[in-house]
Amino acid sequence: MSKTTNTVYLNGQFLPIEQASISVMDRGFLFGDGVYEVVPVFGNKLLRPEGHLKRLQNSLDRISLDNPHTVTEWQAVFANLLDHNPGDDRAIYLQISRGAYARRDLRANQDCAPTIFAMVLHVTPPDIDVLSAGISVITVDDFRWNACDIKSTSLVANVMLKQQAADAGVDDAILIREDHVTEGTASNIFLIRDGVLITPPTGHQLLPGITRDLVIEIAKNNAIIVEEREIKEIELQDADEIWMTSSTREIAPVINLNGQAVGRGVAGSVWKRMMDLYQQYKQHLRDNEAVPPE
Numbered sequence: 001m002s003k004t005t006n007t008v009y010l011n012g013q014f015l016p017i018e019q020a021s022i023s024v025m026d027r028g029f030l031f032g033d034g035v036y037e038v039v040p041v042f043g044n045k046l047l048r049p050e051g052h053l054k055r056l057q058n059s060l061d062r063i064s065l066d067n068p069h070t071v072t073e074w075q076a077v078f079a080n081l082l083d084h085n086p087g088d089d090r091a092i093y094l095q096i097s098r099g100a101y102a103r104r105d106l107r108a109n110q111d112c113a114p115t116i117f118a119m120v121l122h123v124t125p126p127d128i129d130v131l132s133a134g135i136s137v138i139t140v141d142d143f144r145w146n147a148c149d150i151k152s153t154s155l156v157a158n159v160m161l162k163q164q165a166a167d168a169g170v171d172d173a174i175l176i177r178e179d180h181v182t183e184g185t186a187s188n189i190f191l192i193r194d195g196v197l198i199t200p201p202t203g204h205q206l207l208p209g210i211t212r213d214l215v216i217e218i219a220k221n222n223a224i225i226v227e228e229r230e231i232k233e234i235e236l237q238d239a240d241e242i243w244m245t246s247s248t249r250e251i252a253p254v255i256n257l258n259g260q261a262v263g264r265g266v267a268g269s270v271w272k273r274m275m276d277l278y279q280q281y282k283q284h285l286r287d288n289e290a291v292p293p294e
């Protein structure tokens, strides 16, 4: 993800980003009182828009905020934004906050128009050679709240955890709560042990990633056994492979954990196979109108 483009969507209008402004009383700004989504776009096709909109609805329901748009209206916003901001691989970022009250007040009890914002992010497709080199991570204490299934714009805890990784000189962190793996700072975690793909179950302690869903589906359709179950921290040490998945990162192989090699210390064979299948899925999406087979 790098530069943003010119035309953004704000509260029903498409306008140059320089002209898009919101109130300093916006609850998104004051409290992080809002939710967001990041939807990858390959060619001109959105990756699983229905999954992203469903997760958005879940986030909105969890914070008791009405969805300001129908699915059809969202689709029109996305199509319009993509037209305004041409390119190949992109992503749509959208966020909805509870809007601006006249006074700073934690109570969310007023009838108030939400602030609806969306923009296109230009994405550099992950270079397979760079990805294959793998990443190094550390484990850190997951001190976040018990509502991590909400894709909330309140991300200060994730910022702090990512910074812990940066301060340790590594790329990212795997979060541990009560001796169990939850997720990454902005990704889901998979582990390979004896050819079986294992990932923690969804719930309040992690975000149900759309990439996570896709990886599970692709695995099942290609005879890779999948287990959705709790992962003990100690299991990380014996993993043959560890992956981090997200819309922007796709599937990143972890080759070093807390200074120790993961498996053989290089991207593993199951990762290579999954990456191939994932790239085929993307290419199919780019080339076809119909939903591709997984």
Ligand code: PDD
Pocket (backbone or CB within 6 Å): 038, 183, 184, 185, 186, 187, 188, 206, 207, 208, 209, 210, 211, 212, 245, 246, 247, 248
């Ligand atoms: N974040 N867990 C967390 C905490 C995340 O922030 C993300 C993604 C994921 C993976 O979800 P998905 O596969 O749907 O991208 C898991 C996005 C990319 C972000 O904040 O930019």
